[in-house]
Amino acid sequence: xxxxxxxxxxxxxxxxxxxxxxxxxxxxxxxxxxxxxxxxxxxxxxxxxxxxxxxxxxxxxxxxxxxxxxxxxxxxxxxxxxxxxxxxxxxxxxxxxxxxxxxxxxxxxxxxxxxxxxxxxxxxxxxxxxxxxxxxxxxxxxxxxxxxxxxxxxxxxxxxxxxxxxxxxxxxxxxxxxxxxxxxxxxxxxxxxxxxxxxxxxxxxxxxxxxxxxxxxxxxxxxxxxxxxxxxxxxxxxxxxxxxxxxxxxxxxxxxxxxxxxxxxxxxxxxxxx
Amino acid sequence: xxxxxxxxxxxxxxxxxxxxxxxxxxxxxxxxxxxxxxxxxxxxxxxxxxxxxxxxxxxxxxxxxxxxxxxxxxxxxxxxxxxxxxxxxxxxxxxxxxxxxxxxxxxxxxxxxxxxxxxxxxxxxxxxxxxxxxxxxxxxxxxxxxxxxxxxxxxxxxxxxxxxxxxxxxxxxxxxxxxxxxxxxxxxxxxxxxxxxxxxxxxxxxxxxxxxxxxxxxxxxxxxxxxxxxxxxxxxxxxxxxxxxxxxxxxxxxxxxxxxxxxxxxxxxxxxxxxxxxxxxxxxxxxxxxxxxxxxxxxxxxxxxxxxxxxxxxxxxxxxxxxxxxxxxxxxxxxxxxxxxxxxxxxxxxxxx
Numbered sequence: 001x002x003x004x005x006x007x008x009x010x011x012x013x014x015x016x017x018x019x020x021x022x023x024x025x026x027x028x029x030x031x032x033x034x035x036x037x038x039x040x041x042x043x044x045x046x047x048x049x050x051x052x053x054x055x056x057x058x059x060x061x062x063x064x065x066x067x068x069x070x071x072x073x074x075x076x077x078x079x080x081x082x083x084x085x086x087x088x089x090x091x092x093x094x095x096x097x098x099x100x101x102x103x104x105x106x107x108x109x110x111x112x113x114x115x116x117x118x119x120x121x122x123x124x125x126x127x128x129x130x131x132x133x134x135x136x137x138x139x140x141x142x143x144x145x146x147x148x149x150x151x152x153x154x155x156x157x158x159x160x161x162x163x164x165x166x167x168x169x170x171x172x173x174x175x176x177x178x179x180x181x182x183x184x185x186x187x188x189x190x191x192x193x194x195x196x197x198x199x200x201x202x203x204x205x206x207x208x209x210x211x212x213x214x215x216x217x218x219x220x221x222x223x224x225x226x227x228x229x230x231x232x233x234x235x236x237x238x239x240x241x242x243x244x245x246x247x248x249x250x251x252x253x254x255x256x257x258x259x260x261x262x263x264x265x266x267x268x269x270x271x272x273x274x
Numbered sequence: 275x276x277x278x279x280x281x282x283x284x285x286x287x288x289x290x291x292x293x294x295x296x297x298x299x300x301x302x303x304x305x306x307x308x309x310x311x312x313x314x315x316x317x318x319x320x321x322x323x324x325x326x327x328x329x330x331x332x333x334x335x336x337x338x339x340x341x342x343x344x345x346x347x348x349x350x351x352x353x354x355x356x357x358x359x360x361x362x363x364x365x366x367x368x369x370x371x372x373x374x375x376x377x378x379x380x381x382x383x384x385x386x387x388x389x390x391x392x393x394x395x396x397x398x399x400x401x402x403x404x405x406x407x408x409x410x411x412x413x414x415x416x417x418x419x420x421x422x423x424x425x426x427x428x429x430x431x432x433x434x435x436x437x438x439x440x441x442x443x444x445x446x447x448x449x450x451x452x453x454x455x456x457x458x459x460x461x462x463x464x465x466x467x468x469x470x471x472x473x474x475x476x477x478x479x480x481x482x483x484x485x486x487x488x489x490x491x492x493x494x495x496x497x498x499x500x501x502x503x504x505x506x507x508x509x510x511x512x513x514x515x516x517x518x519x520x521x522x523x524x525x526x527x528x529x530x531x532x533x534x535x536x537x538x539x540x541x542x543x544x545x546x547x548x549x550x551x552x553x554x555x556x557x558x559x560x561x562x563x564x565x566x567x568x569x570x571x572x573x574x575x576x577x578x579x580x581x582x583x584x585x586x587x588x589x590x591x592x593x594x595x596x597x598x599x600x601x602x603x604x605x606x607x608x609x610x611x612x613x614x615x616x617x618x619x620x621x622x623x624x625x626x627x
Contacts, residue, residue, distance in 0.1 A: 098508075108290075
């Protein structure tokens with residue numbers, strides 16, 4: 001069984017150290033982890049480093065010896081494409097990298113199933129260039145799922161989706177994580193979605209992990225202030241869910257480095273146990 | 275989250291139908307190519323009936339000596355040269371467009387043909403060999419070295435941060451002008467005899483085709499194609515963008531460099547034999563893309579067939595336009611190919627890049 005533990009992970013982009021010293025406890029299969037933090041915090045760089053697409057320091061521990069090109073799948077932020085390829089072809093492309101030129105019947109069947117599960121069967125014959133931003137994100141999710149990953153790193157997979165689709169996709173990913181017993185990490189900006197759909201959260205600021213733990217513990221007033229520089233708090237809504245209430249940008253933006261608090265309860269216990 | 279059974283299978287059904295249609299298109303192109311090749315053999319200053327030409331092809335020793343020499347020694351190398359050169363240039367253009375993510379990329383537009391031309395002229399005019407070891411093949415080797423150097427310049431420039439598709443085209447235009455200026459300088463310095471050779475050569479012509487040149491060009495294509503076929507999925511993935519291709523596990527940088535080296539071979543060899551024949555490398559892949567899309571399993575053979583077909587048909591045209599004379603084929607590809615290309619773009623109106 002594949003587990004994931006990051007041990008002192010760091011990476012550079014050019015001359016800039018964009019991620020450094022990220023160490024987590026063991027992340028179990030069947031869980032969804034929200035990776036949260038402001039723009040340019042290092043979320044994408046961390047994902048690339050975990051997926052082996054960026055060089056750097058530290059060790060990505062998988063808890064297994066068997067690893068192939070599809071064990072860890074990174075789904076990058078969508079950039080669009082002008083390729084004269086249909087949605088269906090683009091998904092075949094994801095599935096067939098490094099294997100034979102012939103596409104077998106059972107491979108087609110599996111793609112049909114994934115498209116149906118994401119409710120985008122109607123897009124299969126469309127050219128990529130004709131898709132809306134939201135449709136492209138759904139296709140990208142299909143491209144990732146078809147590779148049958150054990151660890152799935154999704155970089156803002158819902159940023160272009162409407163509200164209904166966001167919730168649908170997140171709930172779908174949670175079902176996939178549980179159903180197929182895989183590890184899903186999602187970089188996400190909407191903290192309420194993180195609270196609702198993710199088991200745990202990893203908060204990153206300036207390339208460093210500042211918190212890791214259950215969403216309810218990580219996402220609180222201090223995180224809003226220290227990581228996002230916004231004033232707000234977390235309360236229970238009428239459905240009994242935790243819910244972020246925002247008042248506005250914090251006044252303390254200039255002194256954020258002075259007020260940074262490293263809150264990492266799980267991590268400290270994990271390190272202490274070693 | 276499941277929908278009904280019919281719509282679930284709609285995707286694969288559509289895909290299968292599409293694949294079959296593409297396969298049929300490739301077959302039709304093969305048929306058209308064979309026809310064009312036959313017509314190419316049958317046309318020329320000496321007017322032989324088609325039936326006699328076919329008879330000579332099937333049984334050379336039953337025909338008269340004159341007929342056999344005309345068909346097998348004169349027309350056949352030219353007709354085959356048209357096929358192989360067309361295939362090589364179109365394939366080179368297709369893969370340049372793929373790896374540079376640039377619809378305007380081709381050996382001709384990015385200066386690789388011009389560089390090869392300059393390299394060949396160095397040999398023709400000054401007798402300079404860029405690789406002293408192979409003096410017997412001084413013209414093709416010079417062309418190849420210059421083409422490769424230019425391809426590498428484009429490659430490394432395209433990897434620099436902040437370089438866009440437009441910058442690459444501008445670089446290509448700059449390279450074309452540079453090499454054309456250097457070529458003009460050589461022409462200025464050249465003796466009358468060498469000048470005639472260079473001028474003839476810059477127009478692009480198939481009439482000096484020999485069996486050896488056909489064989490070398492065919493070997494270049496035969497080496498390149500399997501290498502591209504092996505990378506078919508990865509090359510197609512490049513069209514989804516670098517980030518996506520990398521996330522699929524494609525070694526993007528390595529693939530680009532390898533492809534560029536093969537492309538420079540494919541572009542240089544024809545240019546060194548037949549001169550600069552423009553637009554095949556640009557038009558061929560675009561027509562292929564309109565017909566079969568960009569899945570390399572179909573796009574690659576379609577580009578090969580398209581390039582071969584265009585140059586073969588142009589070879590026929592070059593003999594028919596002025597009866598009794600054979601026009602330089604490079605002139606025809608430019609005069610006929612470009613308007614044809616534009617009419618395709620404007621007629622289809624379909625977004626094909």
